[in-house]
Amino acid sequence: MAKYLQRVRQVPRSQLNGKNKTRAINNYTLPVIRYPAGIIRWPKEEIHTTDVRTRKLLTMHGGFHPKSSTLRLYASRKEGGRGLVSVRATVQDETSKLHEYIKEKDPTDDVLSECLRQWGTVDEALEQGPSWEDKPLHGMYHRTITEVADLKKSHQWLERAGLKDSTEALILAAQEQALSTRAIEAQIYHTRQDPRCRCRLCKEAPETIQHITAGCKMLAGKAYMERHNQVAGIVYRNICAEYGLETPRSKWETPPKVVENDRAKVLWDFQIQTDKIVMANQPDIVIIDKGQRKAVVVDVAVPSDGNIRKKEHEKLEKYQGLREELERAWKVKVTVVPVVVGALGAVTPKLDEWLQQIPGTTSDISVQKCAVLGTARILRRTLKLPGLW
Ligand SMILES: [Zn+2]
Incomplete structure (x- = not known):
């Protein structure tokens, strides 16, 4: 774990773009975990904490918005995620692959057969939780554009644009309604009393992400x-x-x-x-x-x-x-x-x-x-x- 964390810490400081930073974690950092995974016993608690620490580290360097969807961070880029692989998925993947292998060899090898007997049954592969697209707030954008857009192409900038991780994180956070606009503060976080939550610039429409990115008349003349x-x-x-x-x-x-x-x-x-x-x-x-x-x-x-x-x-x-x-x-x-x-x-x-x-x-x-x-x-x-x- 120490080695893993040491390597993870190197990634956000690098000059790599967003996609390559996730690749660095997947291909350079996670092998440290993959090698012993499935062989030594690994407390679930520790696996969880390590994933949390990884995300915190990304957040500290602007690579992951704290209110952004964790499920989406681990979804593939093709499907609109960030393509990061978790410690949990790595350990589970390696464990189940080892079991498969041993099961296959079991009839011909007494030692493996004994090993399998002592091991007992493993917890089944990754349980399928809800996906980020189904979440009320995080999936709202996805549901809105499903009707009008080519989803695969709409996500392709995540694969091919080579943007910085902080820009990727910002745009995804905007899509997920994770940024603190006045409307979100009033209706979701309840940190704002004013129920009208008017836009800070035009004071007319409610301040939503949609309003700021494409609907504010104060931004139309210059920024848009x-x-x-x-x-x-x-x-x-x-x-x-x-x-x-x-x-x-x-x-x-x-x-x-x-x-x-x-x-x-x-x-x-x-x-x-x-x-x-x-x-x-x-x-x-x-x-x-x-x-x-x-x-x-x-x-x-x-x-x-x-x-x-x-x-x-x-x-x-x-x-x-x-x-x-x-x-x-x-x-x-x-x-x-x-x-x-x-x-x-x-x-x-x-x-x-x-x-x-x-x-x-x-x-x-x-x-x-x-x-x-x-x-x-x-x-x-x-x-x-x-x-x-
Ligand atoms: Zn406005």
Whole structure:
């Protein structure tokens, strides 16, 4: 145990990203436990305490929110967890594997047969408790997005974005309603008397995670805009790269309204004049491919996760007027493409298809990562998270 704890302590201090830190614990620290597990008797109490100490250590370094779901910490990343393996699971796994082996060899070996007799029966394998998705508060997000999102893709940032463990912990805590917003303080922790629990910024709506990440009018002008422009900026730079157009030097630089060469013309946040007045005439990006005689109208949104499908539809409808006008005026084929990512990472099953209709190569993981990072920044600033939280 001492050796195990000594190794665990090395992990949070390392420069590894979140996913690699869990891998370090699973592949470098846990073998210390696995080796003697199933051979020496291990008090259940000690196993439990060691898991608790591991989680406390992660929490101390910002890698696990204290109110976040423990079940989810140990769930696989593919299923939206953090992919950590517990001491308990390691000991149980190794014990049951040894038993299986001995049972198999038992008829041919007297010593093993005697060993098995003395051992008696083992407690059955991992009892299946409830999963984090079923918990009233921790699973709320999961239930909300099940209807509208591609769950596997919505979780893929946990596997592929390479974020810091503290950012992973923050976003999962937000999904699990584990962060202290005024609404949670009043309704769940009962530490706040004011039952209206109005948002600290706009003082209008109840302060929920959903409100802070995508619904507050005080954040709309600057913080949400910044996040939106970062996501749109990724798409924009990939388009420019495709046509050999000059790209903005830094990702914080606002692109020029118009860039053009003999192959294409790309408009950024450009108000387009049409003969017939159309309401929505200022999409985020317009690409005119001169060679192929086609144009693509791209509009980006980072709404609340439950609204991604509705938003996608809305964007599509919104620019039909512009599409018709442009087809008539420019005599080219025009496609409208919505790029929608939920503030906490949820994506619709169609996102990949949409991205493929945009010139250049933009991966779904890149826009998802960008949206999630933008939200993490907003949460840290708005909730003024003390210290690591
Ligand atoms: Zn507000």
